[in-house]
Amino acid sequence: MAGGTIPVRDEVGAPAELDLFGDGFVADPYPVFAALRRSSPVHHDPATGLWLVSRYEDVERVLLDPAGFLPDNAQHAVTRLPVPALRVLAKAGFGLPPALANNGGPTHAGLRRLVTRFFSAAQVTAAVPLIEETARELLAGAGDELAGTGTYDLAADFARLLPCRVMMRLLGVEGVTADTLVEWSDAALELFYGRPGPERQVELAGLVGAFHRWLTAQVAGGAGGGGLIGGLRAHRLPDGSELDVPTAVAVCFFVFIAGQSTTGQLISTVLRTTSADASAWERAAEDDDGFARGWVDEVLRREPPVTTWRRVAARDTELSGVRVPAGAQLLLMLMGTGSDPAVFPDPERLCPYRRNTRRHLSFGAGRHRCPGALLARTEAVIALRAAARALPGVRLVDDGDPDMLGLLSFRAPRRVPVERRRP
Numbered sequence: 453m454a455g456g457t458i459p460v461r462d463e464v465g466a467p468a469e470l471d472l473f474g475d476g477f478v479a480d481p482y483p484v485f486a487a488l489r490r491s492s493p494v495h496h497d498p499a500t501g502l503w504l505v506s507r508y509e510d511v512e513r514v515l516l517d518p519a520g521f522l523p524d525n526a527q528h529a530v531t532r533l534p535v536p537a538l539r540v541l542a543k544a545g546f547g548l549p550p551a552l553a554n555n556g557g558p559t560h561a562g563l564r565r566l567v568t569r570f571f572s573a574a575q576v577t578a579a580v581p582l583i584e585e586t587a588r589e590l591l592a593g594a595g596d597e598l599a600g601t602g603t604y605d606l607a608a609d610f611a612r613l614l615p616c617r618v619m620m621r622l623l624g625v626e627g628v629t630a631d632t633l634v635e636w637s638d639a640a641l642e643l644f645y646g647r648p649g650p651e652r653q654v655e656l657a658g659l660v661g662a663f664h665r666w667l668t669a670q671v672a673g674g675a676g677g678g679g680l681i682g683g684l685r686a687h688r689l690p691d692g693s694e695l696d697v698p699t700a701v702a703v704c705f706f707v708f709i710a711g712q713s714t715t716g717q718l719i720s721t722v723l724r725t726t727s728a729d730a731s732a733w734e735r736a737a738e739d740d741d742g743f744a745r746g747w748v749d750e751v752l753r754r755e756p757p758v759t760t761w762r763r764v765a766a767r768d769t770e771l772s773g774v775r776v777p778a779g780a781q782l783l784l785m786l787m788g789t790g791s792d793p794a795v796f797p798d799p800e801r802l803c804p805y806r807r808n809t810r811r812h813l814s815f816g817a818g819r820h821r822c823p824g825a826l827l828a829r830t831e832a833v834i835a836l837r838a839a840a841r842a843l844p845g846v847r848l849v850d851d852g853d854p855d856m857l858g859l860l861s862f863r864a865p866r867r868v869p870v871e872r873r874r875p
Contacts, residue, residue: 470484472500472860473646473647473858473859473860474858475858477858478856478858478863479854479856481759481787481788481863482788482791482800485506485785485787485788485791486791488504488506488785488788489506489507489788489792492504492506493505493506493507493510493771493772493774494506494510494771494772494774494776496780501781502762502781502782502783503776503780503781503782503783504783504785505771505782505783505784505785506785506788506789507772507789507792507794508789508792508794508795508813509794510771510772511784511785511786511789511813512789512813512817513771514763514771514782514784515763515784515813515816515817515818515820516817516818517818518556518818518819518820519766520765520766520767520769521763521764521765521766521782522556522763522764522765522766523553523554523555523556523762523763523764523820524550524554524556524764525554525762525763525764525781526553526554526761526762526763527548527553527554527644527706528644528762529643529644530644530645530646530647530859530860531646531647531648531653533643533653533657534650534653534654536650536653536654537643537650537653537654537656537657538657540654540657540658540661541657541660541661541664543661544660544661544662544664544665545664545665545668546660546661546664547698547702548702548705549696549698549699549702550699550702551563551699551702551703551705551706552564552567552702552703552706552707552820553706553820558690559689559690559699560819561819562687562688562689562690563687563695563699563703564819564823566683566684566687567680567703567707567823568823569683570622570623570679570680570683571823571824571826571827573826575622575827576826576827576830579618579622579827579830580830580834582618582621582622583614583618583830583831583834583835584834584838586614586617586618587610587614587834587835587838587839588838588842590609590610590613590614590617591610591838591839591842591843594609594610594839594842594843595842595843597609598843598846598870598871598872602871602872603849603869603870603871604843604846604869604870605867605868605869605870606720606723606724606727606839606868606869606870607720607723607724607865607866607867607868608866608867610719610723610835610839611716611717611719611720611723611835611868612634612716612720613630613631613634613716614716614719614831614835615711615712615715615716615719615828615831616630616633616634616712616716617630618712618831619708619711619712620633622827623679623680623681623707623708623711624679624680624681624682625679625680625708627666627670628666633708633712634712634713634716635659636659636660636662636663636666637663637708637709637712637713638713639656639659639660639663640656640659640660640663640705640709641709641713641859641862642656642859643656643657643660645859645860645861645862646859646860663705664701664705667701667704667705667708668697668701670704671684671685671697671700671701671704672697680703680704680707681700681704684700684703684704685700687700707824710822710824711824711827714757714758714828714862715757715824715827715828715831715832716864717757717857717862717863717864718748718751718752718756718757718828718832718864719831719832719835719836720864720865720866720868721751721755721756721757721864721865722747722748722751722832722835722836723835723836723839723868724848724865724868725747725751725755725802726747726836726840727846727847727848727868727870728847728848728850730847730873732747732802733840733846733847734840734844736836736837736840737837737840737841737844739837739840743804744833744836744837744840745829745833746804746805746806746809747802747804747836748829748832748833748836749804749806749809749810749812749829750802750803750804750806750809751802751832752790752809752812752814752815752829753790753796753799753806753809753812753814754790754791754799754800754802755787755790755863756786756787756790756812756814757862757863757864758786758814758815758861758862759785759786759787759861759862759863760783760784760785760786760787760860760861761783761784761786761816761861762781762782762783762784762861763782763784764779764780764781764782765777765778765779765780765782766778783860786813786814786816787814787863789812789813790812790813790814795808795811796808796811796812815828843870845872845873846870846871846872846873847870847871847872847873848868848869848870849869849870849871851869853867855867
């Protein structure tokens, strides 16, 4: 399914078109979100087959009704995979049976409880020293590179690697480098949520196949006795049977990507937003009043890494007065809900002490809410403080090229170059 165009109107009423993967939308989606909320809150796009749901109350209702709106399509490929790419995946034995994000069945609750144990409040608190130490290690040479070259990329050299290294320690992942896991995860997101051309799809399929083969070998071979893989091997389904290897691999596939790629995207966005504001960067370094935590919460509300999510209507229903037929493929505009003025006054302003900041839906809601939400938020806060303290007096390099990752459900800066501020 390729991105189509959607006739909408911007803030001043001028005609506009939306391409879900277009540079204009990726760079600044807010006028489109506002136009959809105002004039077409449940918009069917015949070019893509998706129903765009943009108002906070509708999105929340869908997320909180897993029986009426099924998660079955959450991980379907957005762009049809060509035969050569499918052959590469088949050769690798690739398959993702329902496990977490795409699982609406009776096995979901037990698998979610198992995964959540690794991201509990106690586990996250215990992990704070590890996160801080890892951040310091990654930033150790940042000052020298900045002095030598004049710039430092906070995304490529810091944000992308921090959550991966932490996740590997927390989940007992061994036998692979952080760089490789990041590459595999990024490839999976682009293949299933992007609009790559046929040749690129084959290339991505090779990386995703390698990822799947490695995960299968880890699960089948008994790796990680005390980590997530060991917990999955010991897990029992509601009927008492053992968890099959393909489903255990599917759990790992989702957790390994969500546990580091999307968190790295969040950290990159936080650092880009903060380094563009000298006052915010300085306050993050001081952080004697919880500023960093409040700032991260506001970035999550306004500009989350997970921008949309999908559901299937289980039956005929109505949203904002619009009849939605059974089987409709819904695209929930998570990012847009954080700017819904009916919930968040002056939504375009980042207000670190906004009273209802955490009402945002950026981590989802209900039974499929992100189990790693607390860890992701904590890592982003620590990363912001560490970067602001390691690199005082820097600012975002405004080179006119935001270089944004723009997938159907994921958006973040690929680069966050900073330089010394001039007196």
